[in-house]
Amino acid sequence: MAKVLMKGNEAMAEAAIQAGCRYYFGYPITPQNEVTEYMSKRMPEVGGVFLQAESEVSAINMVYGAGGAGARVMTSTSGPGLSLMQEGISYLAGAQIPCVIVNIMRGGPGLGNIQGAQSDYFQSVKGGGHGDYKLIVLAPSTIQEMADLVQEAFDIADDYRNPVVILGDGMLGQMMEPVDFDNVKKTRRNLPEKTWATTGRGNREHRNVINSLYIDPPVLEKHNYVLFEKYKRAEQNEVRYEMVNCDDAEVILVAYGTMARVAKNVMNIARREGYKVGLIRPISLWPFPKEPFKKTVDQVKGYLVVEMSMGQMVEDVQLATECKKPVHFYGRPAGMIPEPSVMLEKIKQIAGGAR
Amino acid sequence: MAKVIFNEDLCKGCELCVNACPKKIIEMDLSKINTKGYHPATIKPENMDKCIACGFCAMMCPDVVITVIK
Amino acid sequence: MAVVFEKTKGLTDVPFSYCPGCTHGIIHRLVAEAMEELGVLDKAIGVASVGCSVFAYEFFNCDMQQAAHGRAPAVATGIKRVHPDKVVFTYQGDGDLAAIGTAEIVHAAARGEKITVIFVNNANYGMTGGQMAPTTLVGQRTTTTPYGRKPEVNGYPIRVSEMLSTLDGAAYIERVAVYDVKHIMQAKKAIKNAFLAQIQNKGFSLVEVLSTCPTNWGMTPVEALKWVKDHMEPYYPLGVYKNTLEEVK
Numbered sequence: 061m062a063k064v065l066m067k068g069n070e071a072m073a074e075a076a077i078q079a080g081c082r083y084y085f086g087y088p089i090t091p092q093n094e095v096t097e098y099m100s101k102r103m104p105e106v107g108g109v110f111l112q113a114e115s116e117v118s119a120i121n122m123v124y125g126a127g128g129a130g131a132r133v134m135t136s137t138s139g140p141g142l143s144l145m146q147e148g149i150s151y152l153a154g155a156q157i158p159c160v161i162v163n164i165m166r167g168g169p170g171l172g173n174i175q176g177a178q179s180d181y182f183q184s185v186k187g188g189g190h191g192d193y194k195l196i197v198l199a200p201s202t203i204q205e206m207a208d209l210v211q212e213a214f215d216i217a218d219d220y221r222n223p224v225v226i227l228g229d230g231m232l233g234q235m236m237e238p239v240d241f242d243n244v245k246k247t248r249r250n251l252p253e254k255t256w257a258t259t260g261r262g263n264r265e266h267r268n269v270i271n272s273l274y275i276d277p278p279v280l281e282k283h284n285y286v287l288f289e290k291y292k293r294a295e296q297n298e299v300r301y302e303m304v305n306c307d308d309a310e311v312i313l314v315a316y317g318t319m320a321r322v323a324k325n326v327m328n329i330a331r332r333e334g335y336k337v338g339l340i341r342p343i344s345l346w347p348f349p350k351e352p353f354k355k356t357v358d359q360v361k362g363y364l365v366v367e368m369s370m371g372q373m374v375e376d377v378q379l380a381t382e383c384k385k386p387v388h389f390y391g392r393p394a395g396m397i398p399e400p401s402v403m404l405e406k407i408k409q410i411a412g413g414a415r
Numbered sequence: 416m417a418k419v420i421f422n423e424d425l426c427k428g429c430e431l432c433v434n435a436c437p438k439k440i441i442e443m444d445l446s447k448i449n450t451k452g453y454h455p456a457t458i459k460p461e462n463m464d465k466c467i468a469c470g471f472c473a474m475m476c477p478d479v480v481i482t483v484i485k
Numbered sequence: 486m487a488v489v490f491e492k493t494k495g496l497t498d499v500p501f502s503y504c505p506g507c508t509h510g511i512i513h514r515l516v517a518e519a520m521e522e523l524g525v526l527d528k529a530i531g532v533a534s535v536g537c538s539v540f541a542y543e544f545f546n547c548d549m550q551q552a553a554h555g556r557a558p559a560v561a562t563g564i565k566r567v568h569p570d571k572v573v574f575t576y577q578g579d580g581d582l583a584a585i586g587t588a589e590i591v592h593a594a595a596r597g598e599k600i601t602v603i604f605v606n607n608a609n610y611g612m613t614g615g616q617m618a619p620t621t622l623v624g625q626r627t628t629t630t631p632y633g634r635k636p637e638v639n640g641y642p643i644r645v646s647e648m649l650s651t652l653d654g655a656a657y658i659e660r661v662a663v664y665d666v667k668h669i670m671q672a673k674k675a676i677k678n679a680f681l682a683q684i685q686n687k688g689f690s691l692v693e694v695l696s697t698c699p700t701n702w703g704m705t706p707v708e709a710l711k712w713v714k715d716h717m718e719p720y721y722p723l724g725v726y727k728n729t730l731e732e733v734k
Contacts, residue, residue, distance in 0.1 A: 129530070
């Protein structure tokens, strides 16, 4: 497969197939329908299972069953669907079932609209479902990166026995770009065998049980500690980010996904106008990259966080900078794109006026 | 000769076996309290020879307390 | 000496967590015996639901998954699609299956999902303290229908077996009771048939078992058996509602 021109949604679906995913359960919702449709066509070709569920609630529980049975499994949805899946996601995290969940965000709240947005950051990164748990959340900003990260996501999920979320937006889902599947990063991990999976007992000495119920408080407490040991390991090993032009930067833009593409252009314009502007692009939204802020906080005048929301990731940037420098915010909700001209104006203000 | 064996400590004293026995030889042992705190079901030794090994008691028992042999 | 009756290998040694006289225990045993007699224990994967039978994963001596409230048929679907050669079953109560999980059970049946569902109908929510269930009879008092279930307020009980048997994907559906030995034997036959429907790849199978809740009904276990016969059975007639098996055993 040479370089092909593909929609983001299709590229993620193909990447999943190439990562060995043979089970997909989903429910139609815009703007991610191409994932579902692509899977319905491709899965039979590779001897896999595509199943259109009766709801996102069912889809995520089918993922639970299939993942618990040892399979590489994926679902995809958009905001309203992800809200419905929260119950199942909490159970998946509690029962330590690996799976990949794609959320192609759209404007909210409620039915909102179908334009790409970034307002499900809190829902993905801070929980969403009940109980103490974490999801590993990866945010691509190009179609190639969507393919790369989906591939990686399956490995991370299996490594940590935890759901991994690919957090994209409607623009990335619908956009077409060239993708090179031959150069998608292949597995580097020594993944553990799924000895815990319910595959039917066969000759196994013990029964396998997939469960998130621990009725005895000290036992449940211990289970929570086990989960958080795992999350600690993820915080040490799974942080991903990109830093551009940060070495001499006096103002640093912070953005992820589609917004990072806009921010990169604004950075270049600002540089041409004589402002030393850099970009920090978190790729893993959880674990959130704190290092790039530690490295730059002493040198900068301030950060400008830009999001296609009313401000969600900005809180993690404030935490990462420990409020040592001002963290400014500019965002627009509802699928509206923050204006480059406004971003530029704000950069100039932070830098201390015209050059 | 038939024999009914009760795994006494699992008995919850529901008396469904008493009700099911066609020979009416099962009773609750009021002289005993098991680890769950119930008077367990029993058949007095002198009544055991009336047992016809039908297994009805075991089939009605919701806690799989009973084994029947003959 | 010959053994007339002994505990099946289909059950673990964990004692049941059910109230005294609750017929969940009988139904568990029948499911376990059916699996043992069909020789499928080593390839069975069960799904426990939420309700009194939430701990079912501790009792059945096979691989098990524990599902969220009402979602067992979706979880079972995921398992069966990964392991089509295995025997997959769910064990669900009436609140789980007929209220919060209505969509999941209807669509699993409509898809002809090759799973076996053991549906325990005791006309109330047992675990949470005896609230009204979708299967609570008209006039029946529960902790949320203290004046009795009134159709003008709460509507009417759902007859699950009849409803699901209208779907083409359903291969075997029977309603049974366990209030006496004769009916227990029939119930076991039904459960075996339901598993056979799955093993023969016929489609979706379900056995609805009328069960008791002596604690929340406020009766002795013996009185509760009689209540099933006198009050539940007339509204929920026993019998085979769907059968596509090649040979009925």
